[in-house]
Amino acid sequence: MTLLALNKPFGTICQFSPHETRASLSDWVKVPGVYPAGRLDSDSEGLLLLTDDGALQARIAEPRHKLVKRYWAQVEGAPGASDLKALARGVDLGDYVTRPCRVDFVEPDDALWARTPPIRYRAAIPTTWIELSITEGKNRQVRRMTAAVGFPTLRLVRVGVGALDIFSLGLQPGESIELPSRAPWDGLA
Template sequence: MAKKNLNYRYLLFNKPYGVLCQFTDNSNPENPRPTLKNYIQIPDVYSVGRLDKDSEGLLFLTNNGPLKHRLSHRQFAHPRTYLVQVEQTPDDMALNQLRRGLMIKDYRTRPTQVKLLASTPSVPPRNPPIRYRKTVPTAWLEMTLTEGRNRQVRRMTAAVGYPTLRLIRIAIGVQKKDKTLNLTLNSLKPGEWRELDHYELIALRDLGIL
């Protein structure tokens, strides 16, 4: 359990498409890509888990190292929920494969909650937009994973034949035993961030992990 520290910071950020999930980009000093530093000017906070450059949505950032470790480590199985736009409309066989878990390279994914959405969710437009093909329909899934391997959602949908076109994380669950606090985007627009509010901090303390 982390020691109490009045200087700990806890932030939620809606990461836009194309932004690196880090504060510096040393790969191309002449033409650096946008990073978290373009949006967040608070020193020494780091993201809990990552989203790749092409993914969007919720990041939880903190300077509380023990909490960061707990929420990042797959052994604690904290749920993460995504909206996933895919090519075509997955059939029941593909959806059940995703739910049961499937082999990707050298590992088998854990069972996943997967729901095929009946309509397009209300999400902000992406800049740039995905490349549509008139002859290829798309569908939206809601997927909740309890692990976060590199590009896992993209690899899972590709493995069952439905490549991911757009990926938005909308919630991060913080749980201990049978209690869960869901941190969500709520009204955060792409590029906006906020600190956890009083009630969210109380809920984390009630879980016994602050």
């Protein structure tokens, strides 16, 4: 079994086949036979796990296993505690209601890399960083959740899957590392 952790750069699509205008996983990962366990849209960045083990891939990606995925979202505006509680309770997105999740304010430190290109800057509109810990991971879920409560996401970084943390792995955008096949981390063993 092979298990890789990749810090997926902004603008990279989660497929190995080449794309006309965007980087793909094949630009960063040279290990044959691995596939992403879950996805990050091209506008999102951060921790992406890849494996050649179908059962492990399902345990990581499928919501029924309730593996926690942690995201840092830089949102437009200044949400208050009541806005975070609304996110934590679950948000009605029209086609489904999200599961309850954990939401906290976070202050990124020097460990968070600069994004290329940087997000737009507007002096009159503040931004705030929040951390969301979810167990679903549906298409554009975090972005849809923050927008639904009035705070659109400007930058989204997956910082953790289970007990794995991108900062403890020390990966910069585009870097990957092979993890031990006997993973001691929550939900990956």
